[in-house]
Amino acid sequence: MHEYSIVQALLTQCEDIAKENEAESVTKIIVKIGKMSGVEPHLLEIAFNTFKEKTVCDGADFVLNIQPLVIECKGCGVQTTLEKIYYKCPACESLDVKVIDGEDMFLMSLEME
Amino acid sequence: MCKDCGCSITTNNHQHGHTHVDEFGREFTHVHDHEHDTLEHPHEGGHHHHHHGEDEHSHTHQAAHETLHHNPQLNDSKTIAVIKKILDKNDHEAHHNREHFNEHGVLAINLMSSPGSGKTTLLEKMAGLAPFKFGVIEGDLETSRDADRLIAKGISAVQIQTGSACHLDAFMVHKGLSDLAIADLDVCFIENVGNLVCPASYDVGSHLNIVLVSIPEGEDKIAKYPVMFRCADLILITKTDLLPYFQYDIECEKAEARKIKPNVDILEVNINDEASIKQVIEWIEFKRKMRN
Numbered sequence: 001m002h003e004y005s006i007v008q009a010l011l012t013q014c015e016d017i018a019k020e021n022e023a024e025s026v027t028k029i030i031v032k033i034g035k036m037s038g039v040e041p042h043l044l045e046i047a048f049n050t051f052k053e054k055t056v057c058d059g060a061d062f063v064l065n066i067q068p069l070v071i072e073c074k075g076c077g078v079q080t081t082l083e084k085i086y087y088k089c090p091a092c093e094s095l096d097v098k099v100i101d102g103e104d105m106f107l108m109s110l111e112m113e
Numbered sequence: 114m115c116k117d118c119g120c121s122i123t124t125n126n127h128q129h130g131h132t133h134v135d136e137f138g139r140e141f142t143h144v145h146d147h148e149h150d151t152l153e154h155p156h157e158g159g160h161h162h163h164h165h166g167e168d169e170h171s172h173t174h175q176a177a178h179e180t181l182h183h184n185p186q187l188n189d190s191k192t193i194a195v196i197k198k199i200l201d202k203n204d205h206e207a208h209h210n211r212e213h214f215n216e217h218g219v220l221a222i223n224l225m226s227s228p229g230s231g232k233t234t235l236l237e238k239m240a241g242l243a244p245f246k247f248g249v250i251e252g253d254l255e256t257s258r259d260a261d262r263l264i265a266k267g268i269s270a271v272q273i274q275t276g277s278a279c280h281l282d283a284f285m286v287h288k289g290l291s292d293l294a295i296a297d298l299d300v301c302f303i304e305n306v307g308n309l310v311c312p313a314s315y316d317v318g319s320h321l322n323i324v325l326v327s328i329p330e331g332e333d334k335i336a337k338y339p340v341m342f343r344c345a346d347l348i349l350i351t352k353t354d355l356l357p358y359f360q361y362d363i364e365c366e367k368a369e370a371r372k373i374k375p376n377v378d379i380l381e382v383n384i385n386d387e388a389s390i391k392q393v394i395e396w397i398e399f400k401r402k403m404r405n
């Protein structure tokens with residue numbers, strides 16, 4: 001499962017940021033995981049809590065916010081949060097839509113000491 | 114205060130994330146690591162020959178971080194907003210791989226599907242028919258069978274064994290592309306590990322993604338794995354010779370795919386029908402011509 005590789009990338013980011021800020025440990029980490037990012041949030045959390053040990057994130061709280069898919073219609077300009085994975089503007093039925101959020105994974109913030 | 118990292122800055126030209134646009138009009142936004150005293154991105158392979166003018170940018174970074182480290186008030190703040198893509202290192206390496214391909218005028222295509230949908234067979238069949246010269250970077254968990262199959266057909270191929278990783282990432286492909294003489298190629302295929310999940314999350318530096326799905330896998334695959342089909346530029350519905358033996362509504366599957374990716378191209382492939390292989394080749398050839 002690639003959740004393991006993603007956690008490795010995340011832990012490296014945390015190490016780097018902690019070092020830059022001369023912090024000794026990370027106490028809380030907030031991530032935003034898009035519904036269409038290809039990652040299973042539950043597995044990511046398990047992987048994080050397994051692999052954080054003996055890293056700067058040992059003992060850190062892991063807060064995971066799931067980001068629904070948000071699109072904006074290029075025709076009528078309406079923004080919609082989609083329930084179903086159907087890239088279509090519900091207001092005017094246009095298929096010409098722009099993705100605003102929900103396809104990526106972000107590290108949002110870190111609490112350090 | 115810079116919202117990206119909490120640096121206290123007054124200059125307007127400080128930017129953490131920046132966007133590159135390649136000639137396909139795709140945007141790559143990435144956020145850099147803060148390596149304060151280096152102007153170049155670190156690379157494994159040791160090539161630093163194609164950088165994209167970030168010197169000025171790095172200087173602003175450096176200035177910003179000096180402010181942070183020498184300002185005791187800011188050192189007290191415990192929570193910082195980061196907003197970084199978790200796979201930013203991979204994305205940056207992918208962007209770098211694309212520069213290698215661009216430098217040599219090579220079109221790079223990432224082939225993805227479940228195990229056994231027909232990726233290697235399609236490449237084998239294309240050998241005698243394609244007007245372009247192609248090579249293959251093969252990814253598998255174990256063995257070099259797929260690369261051996263291609264080499265036996267006179268196709269240049271290198272095998273990457275991913276070990277436990279169920280996908281290729283941009284670093285593995287960078288290694289593969291230094292082992293393959295890409296300068297001589299028109300097209301470089303990257304045959305990803307057979308898997309409909311993980312490979313979709315990793316940009317490997319291809320210009321185009323082709324996703325295969327075969328009739329025997331069943332009707333629901335597109336709806337069940339939307340992230341994979343979302344990233345497809347071309348979907349190949351393969352093994353259509355087996356349609357008589359399966360319950361499979363091909364038009365319904367195409368409609369399903371276009372809910373996820375409205376403008377996706379879709380072709381049907383039967384490996385024993387040369388005309389269907391030629392259509393795939395024509396699609397690639399068209400994309401290739403659109404680059405020049």
Ligand SMILES: Nc1nc2c(ncn2[C@@H]2O[C@H](COP(=O)(O)OP(=O)(O)OP(=O)(O)O)[C@@H](O)[C@H]2O)c(=O)[nH]1
Nearest residue numbers: 227228229230231232233234307351352382383384
């Ligand atoms: N009937 C039929 N069989 C096919 C077709 N294309 C491929 N196959 C068969 O499907 C099997 C798997 O094909 P491969 O090309 O090895 O599949 P792959 O996607 O490369 O598999 P992995 O690399 O293991 O993920 C082989 O036995 C092929 O002969 C087709 O169009 N029709």
Ligand SMILES: [Mg+2]
Nearest residue numbers: 232233259304
């Ligand atoms: Mg194969």
Ligand SMILES: [Zn+2]
Nearest residue numbers: 001002279311
């Ligand atoms: Zn996986």
Ligand SMILES: [Zn+2]
Nearest residue numbers: 073076089092
């Ligand atoms: Zn609309």
Ligand SMILES: [Zn+2]
Nearest residue numbers: 128129144145
């Ligand atoms: Zn930067």
Ligand SMILES: [Zn+2]
Nearest residue numbers: 156158160209
């Ligand atoms: Zn390189």
Ligand SMILES: [Zn+2]
Nearest residue numbers: 143165167205
């Ligand atoms: Zn860059």
Ligand SMILES: [Zn+2]
Nearest residue numbers: 160162213216
């Ligand atoms: Zn190069």
